[in-house]
Amino acid sequence: MAGYHVVLVHFPIALWMTATLAILYRSMSDGPLALSIDRALVPLLSAGLVFGLAAYGVGLSVWPIETITTSPLGRNHVMLATWTTAYWALLLVLRWKRGAAIWQGMMRWVSAGLALLGGCLLGITGTLGGHLIGVYTEVSQVLRAIGWEVYTTFYVPNPVLIAIGLASLILAGIGLFGGSRHTNRPV
Numbered sequence: 001m002a003g004y005h006v007v008l009v010h011f012p013i014a015l016w017m018t019a020t021l022a023i024l025y026r027s028m029s030d031g032p033l034a035l036s037i038d039r040a041l042v043p044l045l046s047a048g049l050v051f052g053l054a055a056y057g058v059g060l061s062v063w064p065i066e067t068i069t070t071s072p073l074g075r076n077h078v079m080l081a082t083w084t085t086a087y088w089a090l091l092l093v094l095r096w097k098r099g100a101a102i103w104q105g106m107m108r109w110v111s112a113g114l115a116l117l118g119g120c121l122l123g124i125t126g127t128l129g130g131h132l133i134g135v136y137t138e139v140s141q142v143l144r145a146i147g148w149e150v151y152t153t154f155y156v157p158n159p160v161l162i163a164i165g166l167a168s169l170i171l172a173g174i175g176l177f178g179g180s181r182h183t184n185r186p187v
């Protein structure tokens with residue numbers, strides 16, 4: 001199945017990279033082209049998710065899960081692939097449910113930041129996949145420079161995990177509280 005995974009991954013990579021550029025463009029422009037691109041965003045993100053899930057599923061069948069999770073590089077690739085797929089699914093839900101509201105005021109810059117982060121996660125997933133197959137890029141040098149050696153298991157210290165958990169709870173609380181005060185959401 002390795003050949004199928006290598007072929008399939010190009011679809012979500014192309015679709016999500018295009019989505020990154022589309023979101024960046026829309027967050028910087030209200031022109032007719034940007035509005036047209038925005039109308040294509042939900043179908044684009046949906047296609048990205050379908051192909052992403054397909055690449056993920058086929059990826060799981062390249063090697064037995066016990067085998068790929070034996071090496072730190074394999075574990076890192078699976079972990080980043082999981083984050084990337086879940087993250088882009090969330091961006092789809094965000095654009096779908098919140099509609100044009102994600103381009104209003106400060107939200108357009110939040111959307112641009114979310115797209116950049118999604119593009120980075122995708123790039124790292126692909127980079128780690130490349131290392132698995134023996135195709136290296138300079139992205140891993142950048143990751144090394146900021147303190148993560150891709151051949152070692154990515155780990156987050158417990159205090160950082162607790163801080164992330166607390167921040168998530170606070171943000172969810174702000175979202176719920178803010179949401180209950182805005183009943184007429186634009187679509």
Ligand code: HEM
Pocket residue numbers: 002003005006009012013052053055056057059060061062063068077078081082084085125126127128129130132133135
């Ligand atoms: C959306 C999710 C994923 C993306 C974008 C992705 C991306 C990639 C990329 C770009 C490569 C290198 C292909 C090449 O250089 O031509 C690769 C290789 C690989 N990936 Fe993934 N991957 C994903 C999910 C997974 C998952 C979930 C697994 C396993 C549980 C996996 C296992 C592998 C393996 C084993 C290789 C090496 C293939 C070989 O040895 O021939 N991938 N992946």
